[in-house]
Amino acid sequence: MKLTLKVWRQKNANDKGHFDTFSVEANEHMSFLEMMDVLNETLISEGKEPVAFEHDCREGICGTCNMVIDGRPHGPVQGTTTCQVHMRHYKDGDTIVIEPWRANSFPVIKDLVVDRTSFDRIIQAGGYISINTGQAQDGNAIAIEKDQASSAMDAAECIGCGACVAACPNASAMLFTSAKISHLAQMPQGQIEHSQRVQAMVKQMDEEGFGMCSNTGACEVECPKEISIENIARMNRSYIGSVLGSDKSV
Numbered sequence: 001m002k003l004t005l006k007v008w009r010q011k012n013a014n015d016k017g018h019f020d021t022f023s024v025e026a027n028e029h030m031s032f033l034e035m036m037d038v039l040n041e042t043l044i045s046e047g048k049e050p051v052a053f054e055h056d057c058r059e060g061i062c063g064t065c066n067m068v069i070d071g072r073p074h075g076p077v078q079g080t081t082t083c084q085v086h087m088r089h090y091k092d093g094d095t096i097v098i099e100p101w102r103a104n105s106f107p108v109i110k111d112l113v114v115d116r117t118s119f120d121r122i123i124q125a126g127g128y129i130s131i132n133t134g135q136a137q138d139g140n141a142i143a144i145e146k147d148q149a150s151s152a153m154d155a156a157e158c159i160g161c162g163a164c165v166a167a168c169p170n171a172s173a174m175l176f177t178s179a180k181i182s183h184l185a186q187m188p189q190g191q192i193e194h195s196q197r198v199q200a201m202v203k204q205m206d207e208e209g210f211g212m213c214s215n216t217g218a219c220e221v222e223c224p225k226e227i228s229i230e231n232i233a234r235m236n237r238s239y240i241g242s243v244l245g246s247d248k249s250v
Contacts, residue, residue: 001092008099013107028088052111058083063161068099073163073222081224103171105209118208119160125204126197127180156183157225164219170211175219177205178235179227195242
C-alpha cells in the first residue's frame with residue numbers, strides 16, 4: 001500500500017517546528033513502527049535526516065512509543081500502544097498525520113521524541129516503599145482480598161507512556177499519578193506511607209506544570225492499558241483525607 005505521511009519535524013524544544021510530507025510503501029503485516037523504519041531507511045539512503053522517534057520493547061510494555069496519530073495518542077486502536085498498531089488498520093492511499101505529545105511538561109527533544117522525565121520526578125517524590133518490611137515473603141503469606149489485589153494490579157498496569165497527558169485538554173497527569181499511588185496504596189506494605197506519598201506526589205505533579213483534571217474521561221479512553229479514572233477519585237479522597245488528617249482508607 002502507498003501512504004502519505006505528514007510528520008512533525010522539530011530540531012529541539014526551542015525550534016518552531018513544521019510538518020514534512022513523505023510517501024512510503026508498506027504492507028498490512030507491518031507494525032506502525034516498522035513502517036516508520038521503512039521511511040527512515042528511505043530517507044537515509046537519500047542522504048536525508050531520518051525522523052527521530054522513541055521505541056524500545058515494541059511489545060506494548062515500555063511505553064516509549066509515544067506518538068499522536070491522526071489526533072489520537074497511540075493511534076486508532078483502543079487499548080493499544082503505537083508499536084502494536086498494524087498497517088492493516090489503514091488502506092492504500094491514506095494520509096496519516098503523526099505528531100509528538102503536546103504538553104508544556106513534555107518538551108520536544110527532537111521530532112517525535114519528548115522529554116518525559118517529569119514522570120520520573122513524580123515517581124521519585126514518593127512512588128516507592130521505603131519502610132523496612134524485612135525479607136521477601138511468600139506470595140500467599142499476607143492475606144489480601146482478591147478484589148483489592150485485582151484493583152491494585154489493574155492500577156499497576158500503567159506503563160507511564162503519557163497518553164493520558166496528551167489526550168487531556170488541560171494536559172493533566174492525574175491518571176498517571178493516581179495509578180502509581182493506587183497500586184501501592186491498596187497493598188499492606190504501601191499503606192504505611194500512603195498519606196505522605198499522596199501529598200508528595202501530588203505536590204510534585206503540580207510543580208511539573210501539569211494541568212488539573214477536566215473530567216472529560218479522555219485519559220481513560222486513550223490509555224493503552226485502559227487505566228480507570230476511578231483511581232483519580234481514589235487519589236483525591238486520599239489527598240483531602242491526608243491533608244485533614246482523616247485518611248483511614250484507600
